[in-house]
Amino acid sequence: MRNSMTRRITALAVIFAALTLHGVVNAQISIDTTKFSKAVPVTGDIPGLFKWANSRPSDSANVTIVSPKEGQRFKVGESLFVAVTATGVSLGAQTQYAELCGLANSAQGQHVHVIVDNLPYKADYADGKPFALGVPEPGVHTIRVFASRSWHESIKSPGSFRKVSFYVGDVKGGSPIQEEKPLLTYSRPKDVYEGEAARAILIDFFVSHATLSPDGYKVRLTIDGKSTTLTEWVPYLITGLLPGEHHFKLDLLDKQNKSVSGRYNSTERTITVK
Numbered sequence: 570m571r572n573s574m575t576r577r578i579t580a581l582a583v584i585f586a587a588l589t590l591h592g593v594v595n596a597q598i599s600i601d602t603t604k605f606s607k608a609v610p611v612t613g614d615i616p617g618l619f620k621w622a623n624s625r626p627s628d629s630a631n632v633t634i635v636s637p638k639e640g641q642r643f644k645v646g647e648s649l650f651v652a653v654t655a656t657g658v659s660l661g662a663q664t665q666y667a668e669l670c671g672l673a674n675s676a677q678g679q680h681v682h683v684i685v686d687n688l689p690y691k692a693d694y695a696d697g698k699p700f701a702l703g704v705p706e707p708g709v710h711t712i713r714v715f716a717s718r719s720w721h722e723s724i725k726s727p728g729s730f731r732k733v734s735f736y737v738g739d740v741k742g743g744s745p746i747q748e749e750k751p752l753l754t755y756s757r758p759k760d761v762y763e764g765e766a767a768r769a770i771l772i773d774f775f776v777s778h779a780t781l782s783p784d785g786y787k788v789r790l791t792i793d794g795k796s797t798t799l800t801e802w803v804p805y806l807i808t809g810l811l812p813g814e815h816h817f818k819l820d821l822l823d824k825q826n827k828s829v830s831g832r833y834n835s836t837e838r839t840i841t842v843k
Contacts, residue, residue, distance in 0.1 A: 608769075608806060613797030615790065617809040620801065621771075629657030630716050631728035632681060635697065637712070642736040645707050650699040653681050653714050657728075660696045664718040672720040672806075673766035682723065682756055684713040686745075687833050689759045692717070707738035711745050711833075713754055715775050721757050722804050723775050730754075730775055745832045751779035751786060753821035753829075755836035758807075763843035770840075772805040774819055784824065791818040798822070810842045 608619040635652040643649065661678045668674075675692065682690040685702055693700040693714075702712075715723050715730040723729070734744035746752060754775040762770055772790065779786040781802045788799040792807060793816055799805065821834040828835065 611797060611799075611805065614795045615792050615797045615807070617807055618790075618792075618797065619769075619806040619808065620803055621806045622801070622803045627657060627716075627724050627726050627729070630724045630726050631656045632714055632716050632731050634712065634714060634731050634733045636699075637733060637735045639733050640735065643705070643738075645738045646704060647737070649685075649702040649705050651683055651693070651702055651712055651714070652697055652699050653683070653693055653731075654697045655681060655716055658716045658724060661694045662719075664720065667719045670720050671769055672771050673762065674720045678719045680717050680719075681714050682717050682721075684754065686710055687755070687836055689838065690756060705737050708736075708740055709742045709745060710735055710737065713746075713775075713833075715754070715756075717756075721771060722773050723756050725775070725802060730777060747831070749778050750831060751821060751823075751829050751834070752777040752831060753779075753788065753819060753834045753836070755819050755833075755838065758817060758840045759838055761841045761843060762810075767810065767842045769806045769808050770810065770842075772807055772817070776802050776821075779821070779829075786824065786829070787822045787826065789818075789820040789822055791820075792816070798826075812842050815840050815842060 608621050611618040611620050632653055632655045635654055637651065658679055660680055663678045677694045680692040680694045683693050683700065683702065684690045685705065691702065711732055711734045713730070713732045717723055732746055734746070754777070756775060757771045757773040774788065781787060781800050783800045790797055790799055816837065816839050818835070818837045821829040823829050
């Protein structure tokens with residue numbers, strides 16, 4: 570019985586060596602291969618980059634922005650709250666097998682990523698309850714939301730993503746996001762990673778109105794000045810980052826490998842590894 574259990578645990582674990590951007594290190598990451606696909610190295614100029622094609626679209630996942638409404642106008646200095654409801658995904662519950670994925674995982678469970686303009690997202694765990702977003706500056710703003718698994722991976726289904734534009738003060742103008750135009754929404758990584766959470770760091774984004782492929786739209790990933798082109802809409806992992814600050818950039822490219830216009834189709838973030 571004990572030997573059988575040992576063999577099962579061994580069969581579930583996949584071990585891969587990780588290359589660092591500044592040298593070579595050894596990293597071991599266990600992934601339940603009965604539930605997740607094997608991490609596959611991505612060829613290119615970024616060492617330690619893997620495709621983690623475990624993402625399972627959930628056609629039942631659907632989110633709705635209850636407030637604010639499209640085109641709603643707020644007074645200058647007024648606090649902004651957003652209320653989002655979700656069906657097909659239980660906010661606040663742990664995603665099944667979260668303890669096996671080997672990534673930074675939220676103890677508060679599944680949530681909605683809420684992005685104001687192109688700032689780093691805030692996590693909303695309470696279905697339908699007003700969620701404070703601070704006091705926005707005068708102008709035209711957008712809110713983008715999408716459902717997330719407890720390890721912060723976006724659920725990549727059409728109904729999982731919603732957006733709304735609103736106004737603060739006596740301003741005029743259209744939505745910063747043009748309807749039906751290709752849109753890239755940056756999600757992860759963000760903030761600080763330390764300890765076990767720094768061994769494999771999730772790179773994740775949401776693509777709207779565009780299909781990634783070798784002959785179609787692409788996402789250019791740049792880490793610390795080194796770039797590679799991603800042609801699949803799946804999560805990616807970066808391993809072996811040394812302690813310190815690291816600079817990430819995501820750009821949406823068209824079929825001719827040219828940057829796609831749009832206020833949010835190029836995003837940069839700096840994270841810290843401890």
